[in-house]
Amino acid sequence: MNPVIDLNxxxxxxxxxxxxxxxALIGAVLGAWFKDRAFGALSLLGVICIAGAGLLALAWSxxxxxxxxxxxxxxxxxxxxxxxxxxxAAAATLALGADYFTTTKEQRFEFPVLVALATxxxxxxxxxxxxxxxxxxxxLQSLAAYVLAAWRRDDARSSEAGLKYFVLSAISSGLxxxxxxxxxxxxxxxxxxxxxxxxxxxxxxxxLLFGLVLMLCALGFKMSAAPFHMWTPDVYEGAPTPIxxxxxxxxxVAAVALMARLLYEPFAEMTPQWQQVVAAxxxxxxxxxxxxxxxxxxxxxxxxxxxxxxxxFALMGLAAGGEQGASSALIYLALYLPATVGMFALxxxxxxxxxxxxxxxxxxxxxQKRPWMASLFTMLLFSVAGIPPFAGFIxxxxxxxxxxxxxxxxxxxxxxxxxxxxxxxxxxxxxxMWFAAPAAQLQAPSGTIMVxxxxxxxxxxxxxxxxxxxxxxxxxxxxxxxx
Amino acid sequence: xxxxVAGLPILSIVTFLPAAGALLIxxxxxxxxxxxxxxxxGVKLLTLLVTIATFVASLFAFAAFDPSNPAYQLQESIPxxxxxxxxxGVDTLAMSLVMLTTFLTPLCILASWxxxxxxxSYMVLFLILETLMIGVxxxxxxxxxYIFFEGGLIPMFILxxxxxxERRVYAAFKFFLYTLLGSLLMLxxxxxxxxxxxxxxxxxxxxxxxxxxxxQNVQIWLWLAFFASFAVKMPMWPVHTWLPxxxxxxxxxxxxxxxxxxxxxxxxxxxxxxLPMFPDASEYFRYFxxxxxxxxxxxxxxxxxxxxxxxxLIAYSSVAHMGFVTMGIFSGNEQGIQGAIFQMLSHGIxxxxxxxxxxxxxDRMHTREIAFYGGLVNRMPVYAAIFMLFTMxxxxxxxxxxxxxxxxxxxxxxxxxAWVAAGAALGVIFSAAYALTLYxxxxxxxxxxxxxxxxxxxxxxxxxxxxxxxVATLIMGLAPAYVLDFTQASTATxxxxxxxxxx
Numbered sequence: 001m002n003p004v005i006d007l008n009x010x011x012x013x014x015x016x017x018x019x020x021x022x023x024a025l026i027g028a029v030l031g032a033w034f035k036d037r038a039f040g041a042l043s044l045l046g047v048i049c050i051a052g053a054g055l056l057a058l059a060w061s062x063x064x065x066x067x068x069x070x071x072x073x074x075x076x077x078x079x080x081x082x083x084x085x086x087x088x089a090a091a092a093t094l095a096l097g098a099d100y101f102t103t104t105k106e107q108r109f110e111f112p113v114l115v116a117l118a119t120x121x122x123x124x125x126x127x128x129x130x131x132x133x134x135x136x137x138x139x140l141q142s143l144a145a146y147v148l149a150a151w152r153r154d155d156a157r158s159s160e161a162g163l164k165y166f167v168l169s170a171i172s173s174g175l176x177x178x179x180x181x182x183x184x185x186x187x188x189x190x191x192x193x194x195x196x197x198x199x200x201x202x203x204x205x206x207x208l209l210f211g212l213v214l215m216l217c218a219l220g221f222k223m224s225a226a227p228f229h230m231w232t233p234d235v236y237e238g239a240p241t242p243i244x245x246x247x248x249x250x251x252x253v254a255a256v257a258l259m260a261r262l263l264y265e266p267f268a269e270m271t272p273q274w275q276q277v278v279a280a281x282x283x284x285x286x287x288x289x290x291x292x293x294x295x296x297x298x299x300x301x302x303x304x305x306x307x308x309x310x311x312x313f314a315l316m317g318l319a320a321g322g323e324q325g326a327s328s329a330l331i332y333l334a335l336y337l338p339a340t341v342g343m344f345a346l347x348x349x350x351x352x353x354x355x356x357x358x359x360x361x362x363x364x365x366x367x368q369k370r371p372w373m374a375s376l377f378t379m380l381l382f383s384v385a386g387i388p389p390f391a392g393f394i395x396x397x398x399x400x401x402x403x404x405x406x407x408x409x410x411x412x413x414x415x416x417x418x419x420x421x422x423x424x425x426x427x428x429x430x431x432x433m434w435f436a437a438p439a440a441q442l443q444a445p446s447g448t449i450m451v452x453x454x455x456x457x458x459x460x461x462x463x464x465x466x467x468x469x470x471x472x473x474x475x476x477x478x479x480x481x482x483x
Numbered sequence: 484x485x486x487x488v489a490g491l492p493i494l495s496i497v498t499f500l501p502a503a504g505a506l507l508i509x510x511x512x513x514x515x516x517x518x519x520x521x522x523x524x525g526v527k528l529l530t531l532l533v534t535i536a537t538f539v540a541s542l543f544a545f546a547a548f549d550p551s552n553p554a555y556q557l558q559e560s561i562p563x564x565x566x567x568x569x570x571x572g573v574d575t576l577a578m579s580l581v582m583l584t585t586f587l588t589p590l591c592i593l594a595s596w597x598x599x600x601x602x603x604s605y606m607v608l609f610l611i612l613e614t615l616m617i618g619v620x621x622x623x624x625x626x627x628x629y630i631f632f633e634g635g636l637i638p639m640f641i642l643x644x645x646x647x648x649e650r651r652v653y654a655a656f657k658f659f660l661y662t663l664l665g666s667l668l669m670l671x672x673x674x675x676x677x678x679x680x681x682x683x684x685x686x687x688x689x690x691x692x693x694x695x696x697x698x699q700n701v702q703i704w705l706w707l708a709f710f711a712s713f714a715v716k717m718p719m720w721p722v723h724t725w726l727p728x729x730x731x732x733x734x735x736x737x738x739x740x741x742x743x744x745x746x747x748x749x750x751x752x753x754x755x756x757x758l759p760m761f762p763d764a765s766e767y768f769r770y771f772x773x774x775x776x777x778x779x780x781x782x783x784x785x786x787x788x789x790x791x792x793x794x795x796l797i798a799y800s801s802v803a804h805m806g807f808v809t810m811g812i813f814s815g816n817e818q819g820i821q822g823a824i825f826q827m828l829s830h831g832i833x834x835x836x837x838x839x840x841x842x843x844x845x846d847r848m849h850t851r852e853i854a855f856y857g858g859l860v861n862r863m864p865v866y867a868a869i870f871m872l873f874t875m876x877x878x879x880x881x882x883x884x885x886x887x888x889x890x891x892x893x894x895x896x897x898x899x900x901a902w903v904a905a906g907a908a909l910g911v912i913f914s915a916a917y918a919l920t921l922y923x924x925x926x927x928x929x930x931x932x933x934x935x936x937x938x939x940x941x942x943x944x945x946x947x948x949x950x951x952x953x954v955a956t957l958i959m960g961l962a963p964a965y966v967l968d969f970t971q972a973s974t975a976t977x978x979x980x981x982x983x984x985x986x
Contacts, residue, residue, distance in 0.1 A: 416667035
């Protein structure tokens with residue numbers, strides 16, 4: 001039982017969230033006043049505030065888990081770990097987006113504000129300690145995301161993406177509420193610790209399991225795990241690319257961290273029951289994410305399937321159960337994020353004659369025209385494919401280790417096979433860059449994009465490989481402190 | 484000389500010197516104003532110097548190494564994450580393969596002088612490849628081993644795909660995915676072993692396997708997972724089909740490295756992991772491996788006989804020769820394993836040299852079709868003589884390095900089962916048939932193809948490339964004891980670990 005703190009004394013512990021709230025509100029007012037002229041300044045401020053919120057969460061993290069707002073939220077290791085990742089990823093994608101929208105002259109001030117609100121939603125998700133704050137976090141994140149998906153409202157594809165995302169996501173929110181009501185009904189509480197206690201005493205039975213499975217389905221939808229992934233390729237393709245980059249990065253961390261919390265805190269006693277469900281989600285995601293990507297030619301659809309497959313691997317860690325399972329999923333995400341952000345930065349950078357590169361064939365001959373971009377992209381791709389010596393391999397190693405330790409041998413072997421299939425389509429991109437004859441000249445990438453891509457690549461290799469011991473220690477401590 | 488390297492992390496120096504060279508080239512590329520011929524030549528020269536320096540460094544390591552000591556030597560260890568550590572160390576088996584690698588790489592760079600496209604990228608990849616290859620043999624931590632083992636796929640994939648022949652993209656994909664599938668199964672097995680034994684250190688794992696031991700039914704699964712990786716790498720029949728494609732399409736130097744060093748990782752893996760760590764399973768699967776080896780020897784030799792492409796012929800002959808290696812390894816006795824190690828080293832030199840021989844005429848005529856050539860001895864007498872020597876080595880003529888390995892593996896196998904050895908002996912006859920036929924068609928007769936009228940003999944660069952190989956082949960053939968005495972210590976240890984009794 002963690003110490004619970006009342007409302008007044010909670011505020012200092014919620015400073016990262018308050019910073020985001022302040023920025024979103026002030027940004028909305030300033031934007032209403034200055035209109036879109038405020039875009040540049042607000043974006044810059046947004047990057048600082050969002051990254052700052054993530055880093056401050058780390059700097060101000062308490063030594064032990066503390067429940068704030070009378071037990072509605074918790075400040076603990078896993079929350080802080082996830083907040084750092086979310087803050088940095090959201091800030092990086094915001095910076096990329098600001099740069100991109102300046103090029104395309106779509107400087108609308110709502111962009112940084114919406115990103116900040118979505119980030120706030122994710123912060124609430126990862127520190128939820130009861131079913132209400134869980135739902136509020138998910139919805140806050142989702143509502144901001146719907147608007148972002150439909151960012152180009154006069155573009156049919158973007159509007160379609162927004163509408164599709166909204167309708168399907170609304171159904172999943174319904175499932176989440178429905179599942180929550182079952183959980184509440186069978187355990188008599190919305191608080192995670194009370195649910196855990198009730199589960200420990202053997203409450204619930206089939207009804208509780210029903211509720212849990214519904215909640216897992218809804219969260220599977222939010223993290224785009226197969227078979228709840230149908231929206232992902234369409235939304236990724238339709239939304240403007242920097243917004244796709246945003247979707248591919250931070251919300252995944254939030255959803256996985258939330259699922260980890262749900263499984264390991266209130267339902268820890270039901271591990272054998274949910275293990276099957278999560279393992280199935282992982283297996284289907286890994287296999288479908290790899291196989292379906294093989295036939296994609298559109299870069300963004302390909303990235304969508306890539307993220308589906310990667311969520312499968314993260315879920316393999318969660319399915320393993322135990323401290324090792326949770327920490328391996330966190331490590332996997334920490335290594336998946338920089339590679340994803342970096343790849344999107346490079347995809348954004350590739351514009352030919354003012355038109356963005358959209359298909360695999362558009363990458364042709366990149367190695368000859370822009371060897372540095374091609375080398376960075378190649379490193380990032382090998383990293384997500386999990387080939388050593390790049391950091392992504394360590395992520396795979398962590399989740400495989402967890403799966404073997406959890407005796408899920410079939411899942412580990414299936415993951416190995418899926419990783420080979422996935423390697424095939426990552427290699428297609430690399431082959432296009434290196435082996436094909438160059439197409440038209442690319443425009444020079446902007447500074448922001450190259451800095452982001454370089455930083456991501458550096459995080460992928462070799463910096464992170466060297467600092468891996470520290471990352472592993474951090475993830476394990478976080479899990480030990482939280483669950 | 485051993486005092487010179489005392490206190491230095493000599494294995495790390497040998498391993499990462501090429502990578503440092505690669506970094507240097509990358510930095511120079513940033514400051515260079517576009518790539519031009521002068522810059523490209525500078526890069527080639529720098530790469531050559533770096534690889535020679537690596538060879539010299541490995542000589543220092545060799546000098547500091549005590550071949551009579553069967554233990555791991557020149558050890559280094561830095562703790563890392565996941566209980567793994569950056570641990571390096573070599574025994575005589577690993578040391579001999581490290582020497583083979585550092586010896587061949589400068590020759591590969593010399594053979595790459597003809598590369599004109601994206602020179603600096605080529606050289607960077609080649610240097611990274613060398614680092615990864617040396618690392619495989621030096622790694623003393625199984626995770627570190629896997630990182631080097633698997634990482635080698637990346638530069639090779641790009642080398643084949645960018646600088647290869649016509650079907651290079653297909654060959655590169657096939658090479659990568661084939662080997663990756665085998666390796667990932669091995670990775671799962673590695674993770675299981677670490678979880679069971681509680682260590683990822685190779686000597687400690689061997690110790691665990693020798694004292695506590697993995698359960699027999701577990702051993703069988705682990706053995707199969709490792710086999711999936713090493714059999715593909717080796718390559719053994721029937722999972723060898725990536726090799727002819729990769730060999731044919733790869734640029735000359737990459738073919739050399741592929742045949743001479745990358746294939747040896749399979750044999751190294753069997754000797755380092757399969758026999759000492761899963762002795763019961765190795766015993767259990769012995770005849771399975773024998774069967775595959777004999778099929779490989781006979782079948783690949785017959786297939787080689789029918790090839791129209793010089794490189795493809797040599798590729799199939801590699802499959803056959805690797806059959807001798809696997810057969811020798813799983814005979815599990817001293818002669819067999821000594822012969823297998825010798826055969827690996829000898830094949831490294833001879834097949835490398837044969838690919839270079841093909842490269843010489845390919846660079847001039849841009850075709851590898853056997854029928855295109857004929858009567859080369861008239862215009863290229865020196866080339867014909869050198870090609871003859873290595874053809875004889877490939878056949879296993881006494882006096883060349885090809886002979887001791889083949890005879891020892893067959894003696895070792897004979898002690899286990901005479902019929903298997905007899906089957907393998909068939910392969911020796913077949914190898915004479917295809918190798919001599921190739922030689923006759925290419926070198927002898929009169930020049931009938933008018934395009935060959937202007938072909939020139941070896942130039943100075945090619946001379947320099949071949950001389951070390953000729954010397955090595957003859958020394959190993961005439962005085963095999965130098966090598967056999969050197970590898971003796973490791974062999975004795977492996978035999979003892981496999982059979983449980985000291986030889």
